[in-house]
Amino acid sequence: MSATERDTDRDTDRDTDPDTDRDTDPDTDRDTDRDTDRDTRDDSGLRVGVIPVTPFAQNCSLLVCTRTGRAAVVDPGGDLDHIDAGLAQMGARLEKILLTHGHIDHCGQAQHYAERHGAPIEGPHEADRFWIEQLESQGRMFGFPPLASFEPQRWLVDGDRVGFGELELEVLHCPGHTPGHVVFFHRPSRLAVVGDVLFQGSIGRTHIPRGDHETLLASIRHKLWPLGDDVTFVPGHGPTSTFGQERHSNPFVADR
Ligand SMILES: [Zn+2]
Ligand SMILES: [Zn+2]
Numbered sequence: 368m369s370a371t372e373r374d375t376d377r378d379t380d381r382d383t384d385p386d387t388d389r390d391t392d393p394d395t396d397r398d399t400d401r402d403t404d405r406d407t408r409d410d411s412g413l414r415v416g417v418i419p420v421t422p423f424a425q426n427c428s429l430l431v432c433t434r435t436g437r438a439a440v441v442d443p444g445g446d447l448d449h450i451d452a453g454l455a456q457m458g459a460r461l462e463k464i465l466l467t468h469g470h471i472d473h474c475g476q477a478q479h480y481a482e483r484h485g486a487p488i489e490g491p492h493e494a495d496r497f498w499i500e501q502l503e504s505q506g507r508m509f510g511f512p513p514l515a516s517f518e519p520q521r522w523l524v525d526g527d528r529v530g531f532g533e534l535e536l537e538v539l540h541c542p543g544h545t546p547g548h549v550v551f552f553h554r555p556s557r558l559a560v561v562g563d564v565l566f567q568g569s570i571g572r573t574h575i576p577r578g579d580h581e582t583l584l585a586s587i588r589h590k591l592w593p594l595g596d597d598v599t600f601v602p603g604h605g606p607t608s609t610f611g612q613e614r615h616s617n618p619f620v621a622d623r
Pocket of ligand 1: 468470544563
């Protein structure tokens with residue numbers, strides 16, 4: 368499968384110790400063990416997998432609480448079997464679906480995924496309701512399988528917190544690409560999942576209904592940058608980067 372993984376606790380020993388494999392096939396999964404090393408690692412408790420989904424190669428993030436094996440999946444826009452395979456590979460069980468914004472590649476299959484697992488959907492901010500209400504027509508336009516609008520169990524606002532397992536993420540409302548876009552931040556591991564707000568070397572498109580370039584720049588500079596240059600972010604598309612790197616070289620938002 369195409370998952371790329373990043374262990375936020377930077378434990379380089381894990382993959383060299385085959386003795387920790389117990390519960391699954393040791394050839395395909397060295398990462399499911401959580402019990403043998405949890406007391407000896409000074410870790411943030413979060414492991415992250417990223418799986419590109421849909422024809423738009425949208426980065427679906429698998430956030431796993433290492434102490435409980437419970438997972439939050441951010442933006443399951445499609446390719447649900449791939450996402451489930453990724454969860455199985457990480458030895459994780461879905462607890463919650465989180466959405467950054469209402470675009471089809473991010474949330475088109477979220478309701479199907481919620482029904483498959485009996486999991487709640489949290490996010491985005493309610494200002495993206497108009498996008499979610501257009502999923503059916505957007506799906507036809509882009510040749511997706513039939514989609515329907517849905518109502519998340521919880522709309523999010525700036526300053527909210529969302530929990531899964533023993534972990535908690537901070538919610539930042541970052542409008543501009545869409546008016547209801549939110550970002551999820553795990554402070555202990557310095558990881559942000561930013562959707563289509565910011566990319567390596569670029570920023571989200573704003574020439575779309577209710578997009579606004581200046582609002583997006585303000586979101587990045589006033590919401591994201593204060594979190595710290597050391598924050599690694601998973602963007603909605605393309606490779607991960609850090610806020611520091613983008614402040615240095617991103618042509619749209621670098622410091623001058
Ligand atoms: Zn988008
Ligand atoms: Zn996108």
